[in-house]
Amino acid sequence: NAGVMQNPRHLVRRRGQEARLRCSPVKGHSHVYWYRQLPEEGLKFMVYLQKENIIDESGMPKERFSAEFPKEGPSILRIQQVVRGDSAAYFCASSLRPTEIYQPQHFGDGTRLSIL
């Protein structure tokens, strides 16, 4: 789906465990965004990263959640000590460098996180 690769597609964790979600952007895209979709809701922005930099994490919960986009390798969304409320679909998107002309974000197929 538009070249953004997310894995795993499904992840089951018990309360208190850690969840790591990976995202490889479209080749040539250096901007990565993470969104969360709760059941029956629209997608909600979490964080925007460029290589080695967090640009905007205003949508991310202050505790337990972190994100990175290292110089080499995929972007990682990490959730520590997961709780039932973290159960959701997590989508990663990527885009070309924002310019005067809006560049649509291309989404991966998401990771469905289930907390037991």
Add this chain to the structure above:
Amino acid sequence: DQQVKQNSPSLSVQEGRISILNCDYTNSMFDYFLWYKKYPAEGPTFLISISSIKDKNEDGRFTVFLNKSAKHLSLHIVPSQPGDSAVYFCAAVLGAGSYQLTFGKGTKLSVIP
């Protein structure tokens, strides 16, 4: 506080007829609007967009209309096909240099053969 609203959770349309999906927004600072289509177990796929300086944008069977004064946009699909059955999300951004998409809750379109 929902800034982008899709008030119809679902819509059923006969194959070959027109599908009209509606979206309202409250933030007058939104500058760019997009429609995404989503199949089950897949990510959203970009469909069509419109800048606030336009009132219409057309791409094949898909046309988006924007009424800034009413803060309303709509997506028209003509003719509708069974493969169009999906959830359609309306999204908005604050400007060309912005990146934070604000999504509506989506409308599930079913096209009946």
